[in-house]
Amino acid sequence: MYTIGQVAKFLGVSRDTLKFYEEKELVKPKQNIENGYRKYNRFDIYDITTVNFYREMDIEIKKIQELRKSKSIEGIKSLVDEKEQEVLKEIEYKKLILKKLQIVKEDCEKIKQFLGKYTVKEMKPLEIRGEIEHYTAYExxxxxxxxxxxLKKAVTLTSLRRVIRFNDEGMLEDKFIIVRKVEDFEKDIEGEIVSHPKCMYTVIEDGRWSTGGKNTDHNVEASLRKAAIENGYKLLGLVYINLLLTTYEDGLERVFLEMYVPIK
Known part of the structure; x- marks a missing residue:
């Protein structure tokens, strides 16, 4: 027979864990009524190692309780299959988080490289999945x-593109489309595909820290026209704007936007 301290030591678990297992009726050591001391025999130790075995696979306590009552080999396999699917889903979710983190790092580099500068760049294909009136149209x-x-059904503004149509007289249309990137050779395309092989590309800063809350559309438009004239480009009357990154300075937001302006 062993004390709780001895069992905790050679099995590498805490006393609290052993008491928790006892509370959940996963192990039932004999207890001295007079002093409350617990005594564990070899069967108790077997029960504890079995519980630890399943806990290391992150099997829930409730499932282990069911298993303790009765579980055939097929039942155990079914339990493990269920957990395997759960882990695979979590792996896919972690992969998606990693991809998002890598995108944010790339966006930071874009800001450093292109803020306030113009270059020529391809706007890669996007599938249009829907349209909303404005990013503040919460309904x-x-x-x-x-x-x-x-990510787990969270609403992300990075799936939105602001699309502005204009001519020499000014703005004709201003809307937001819901998009997703089209990977090479993708087959499950349902929506309209939009892409432009040649665009003026730049990153601009918006947000109250830099603008004081003023609308800067006219200033941006003037800057675009000036850059197009200087480089001999003909604007096609379209602008696609994507939110890259938001941060804060002095409690005010700094918003960085990338712009694709199709040209000839």
Whole structure:
């Protein structure tokens, strides 16, 4: 027979864990009524190692309790299959988080390299999955959730593109489309594909820290026209704007946007 301290030491578990197992009726050591001391025999130790075995696979206590009552080999296999599917889903979720983190790192580099500068760049294909009136049109966010590749159904503004149509007289249309990137050779395309092989590309800063809350659309438009004239480009009357990154300075947001402006 062993004391709780001895069992905790050679099995590498805490006393609290052993008491928790006892509370959940996963192990039932004999207890001295007079002094409350517990005594564990070799069968108790076997029970504890069995519970630890399943806990190391992150099997829930409730499932282990069911297993302790009765579980055939097929039942155990079914339990493990269920856990395997859960782990595979979690791996896919972690992969998605890793991809998002890598994208943010790339966006930081874009800001450093292109802020306030113009270059020529391809706008790669995007599938249009829907449209909302404005990013503040919260009642339309259900549509956004249904049509984006998002982290556990969170609404992400990075799936939105602001699209502005204009001519020499000014703005003709201003809307937001819900998009997703089209990977090479992808087959499950349902929406319209939009892409432009040649665009003026730049990164601009918006947000109250830099603008004081003023609308800077006219200033940006003037800057685009000036850059197009200087480089001999003909604007096609379209601008695609994507939110890259938001941070804060002095409690005010700094918003960085990338712009694709199709040209000839």
């Amino acid at each position: 339309e966010y259900e549509t956004l959730k249904e049509n984006t590749d998002s």
